[in-house]
Amino acid sequence: MLKNSDTVSNKGENAPLPVPSPSSTSVADVAPTLALAATSPTLKAPIGVIVTAKDSSVSVEDVKEKVKSSNVPAGLPAAERGTAAREEYGYIVTNQSPLSLYDGVKLLELLAERIHLTTSSFINISVVGPALTFRIRQNPQNMSAEDVAEKAGEKEPVCLSVCLSLSLSLFSPLALSDGSSGLVLTLVSMACVGGVVVVALTIACLRHHTQQPASGKLGLGPEGGPETHFDYQELCRQHMAAKTSLSRQEAVGVGAGGRRGTDTSRVSSVSSQFSDGPQHSPSSHSSTPSWSEEPAQSKMDISTGHMILAYMEDHLKDKDRLMKEWNALCSYQAEPSAVTVGQSESQLEKNRCPESLPYDHSRVKLKAESNSTKEDYINASIIIDHDPRLPAYIATQGPLAHTIADFWQMVWENGCTVIVMMTALVEDGETQCVRYWPDEGSSLYHIYEVNLVSEHIWCKDFLVRSFYLKNVQTQETRTLTQFHLLSWPANGIPTSTRPLLDFRRKVNRCYRGRSCPIIVHCSDGTGRTGTYILIDMVINRMAKGAKEIDIAATLEHIRDQRPSLVHTKDQFEFALTAVAEEVNAILKALPQ
Known part of the structure; x- marks a missing residue:
């Protein structure tokens, strides 16, 4: 109901109740409340419901008198004035032009909630x-449009949340003339057009929204967005700046088997955008890469670094001690150590080497329902550092040729973004x-x-x-991204640790602390x-500030x-050497 401070504007007593135009009052100077009242059903002109400014002083009774003195609301066509009412219509004039059908329905929902009617009681809704x-249809409460106004007037004014706060009134049109029929058809047509526009805009917004995640996922995996892709581009820029002194032809010679003339990898089809042009090439036997990178920032302090370095050097200098430690490692038996799944007859053809099988408790399990053979086996093991x-x-x-689909299924299901390949295709x-x-x-x-994007x-x-x-x-x-190391022979070790350490730094720069596992493989996966896993795990632990490093225990x-x-x-000695050289590089990079 109208409070003492909620008033209508002072018009003459006999003047008809006006319907304010959308431009007559702004939202800023109108209180966002509804005030409602009711009149007798015998009147030709029913009640007006209006939102008003707070600076006048007219009571609810004054509003009723204004309505009684008016035969029809202002603004109705002249042909419709002065005839007995048959149907009661309601109309809402708002400060939104054009008013959306969505906002109009929200306003009706608010009104229905106030008077305890269902929204289905409102019919012939048009904008x-x-x-x-709108009209009020027959309802269980047997409420007419007049009753709606009367019941609503018994409630306290409410705040509108959608800025629809200029005017709410009821009118009673007579028997429809040809002109009024045209008006109804116009309203219906505009409502239909508005509905089509709303649906089209909604579909367009949904399509745009669904395309956003898809484009975001092009940045290496479900977690990473575009960051890893940008990291890869940054690596490319670094390499271009470094101007590697190796021509494409020499790289082809080393590519497939670690020696010249054995070309089974696709090095010759490198994208032209990455070409540095012909340059003078160093000896193909050189184990030093044409560029390198400083070690990543580390939390290792100087004293810890020197202790670790001394420990590594002692092991490397004392060959007897190193041999004893290796023999102890060879006698170590893991528990549990069952490999029954990999040894089963149905899975033997999926193993490259029958001696290199995954433990049952740590093997990677594929989703059988998505697998081409409806099985969950792949010769792969999950390796945990500290967090299971x-x-x-x-x-x-x-x-193998018949397990490629299994490999990509494993990549997909584990959300992997980085593959480390430690072998040439043919050696x-x-x-x-x-x-x-x-x-x-x-x-x-x-x-x-x-799809191969670039090589x-x-x-x-x-x-x-x-x-x-x-x-x-x-x-x-x-x-x-796949990082493919070419300089590690199958039955030996690299002549220098530096290429591997540079390789590892590039891998970690691309991976950048993601939570998905890095896939590492050679020929048999052992x-x-x-x-590589041993070296990477130990160096990562040091970088995180570990005070004690035991490579044998880590193995x-x-x-x-x-x-x-x-x-x-x-290989074990090579791992010790690589860790020692990385520690030495970290110490040199630390402020003294």
């Missing part, structure tokens, strides 16, 4: 310009790993479409490929794979999760 018109909820690596064998005439990516363009492996030669020791991965069932897309830890990681004593 034209700033106005909304966040696996750090997946150690796996190089895919000494023996296949180490099949090409599980397209030579160019795209290839479909079961339900996973793999970039960083130096003679490794190259980088960027892939666009799509699940054709869900239409979801991701990107990921020797070179285990050595036992990862061997608890996959057998035979780090095959030989030479």
Whole structure:
């Protein structure tokens, strides 16, 4: 009901109750409240309901008298004046022009809530310009439009939340003339057009919204957005600035088998955008890359670094001590150590080497319902550092021709964004790993479409490929990066640790602390794979500020999760040397 401070404007007593135009009053100078009252049903002109300014002083009774003195509301066509009422219509004039059908319905919902009617009681709802018109249908409460006004007038004024606060009135049109029929048709037509526009805008907004996540996912995996892709581009810019002194032809010679003339990798089809042009090449036997990078920032303090470095140097100098430690590692037995799934007859053909099988308790399990053979087995193991909820690596064998789809399924289901490949495709005439990516363009492996976006030669020791991965069932897309090391022979170790350390820094720069595991594989997924994981895990622990580093204990830890990681004593010694050199580089970078 109207409060003493809520008033209507002072008009003459016999003047008809006006319907304010949308431009007559602004939202800023109108109190956002509704005041309602009622009259007798015998009157030709029913009640007016109006939102008013707070600076006048007319009571509810004055409003009723104004309505009684008026035969019809102002603004009705002359042809409709002076005839007996048959149907009661309501109309709302708002300060929104044009008024959207959505906002009009929201206003009716507010009114229905106040008088305890359902919104279905309002019929013949139309919107034209700033106005909304409606009728009250037969309802369980047997309320007419007049009753609606009377009941609403018994409630306290309410605040409107959608800025629809200029005027609310009721009128009683007579038998429809030809002109009024045209008006109704116009209102209905405009309502239909408005509805179509609203639906079209809604569809457009939804399509735009659904395209946003898809484009965001092109930044390497479900977690990363575009950041990793930008990291990759940054690496490219660094390499361009460094001007590697290796020509594309020499890289092709080293690419496939670690020696010249054995070309089985797609180095010759590198995107022209990454070409540095012909340059003078160093010796193909050089183990030093043409560019390098400083170690990442580390939380390791100087005293801890010197202690770790001294420990590593003692091990490396004392060959007997190193041999005893290696022998102790060889006698270590992991528990549990069952490999029954990998040994089963149905899975034997999925293993490259029958001696290199995953433990049952730590093997990667595929979703059988999504697998081409409806099985969950792949020769791959989950490797945890310290948090079982966040696996750090997946150690796996190089895919076979009939397990490529399984490999990409594993990549997809684990949300991996980085693949570390530690082997050439062919070494000494023996296949180490099949090409599980397209030579160019795209290839479909079961339900996973793999598109080779770019292939970039960083130096003679490794190259980088960027892939666009799509699940054709869900239409979801991701990107990921493969780092391919070429300078580690199958039955030996690199002549220098520096290429591997540079390689590892590039991998970690791209990975950048994501929570998904890094996939690491060589041929059988044990020797070179285990050595890389051991080196990376130890250096990462040091970078996080660990005070004690025990490489032998760390090796036992990862061997608890996959057998035979780090095959030989030479590989173990190489890991010690790599860690020592990285610690030395970190110490040099620390402020003295």
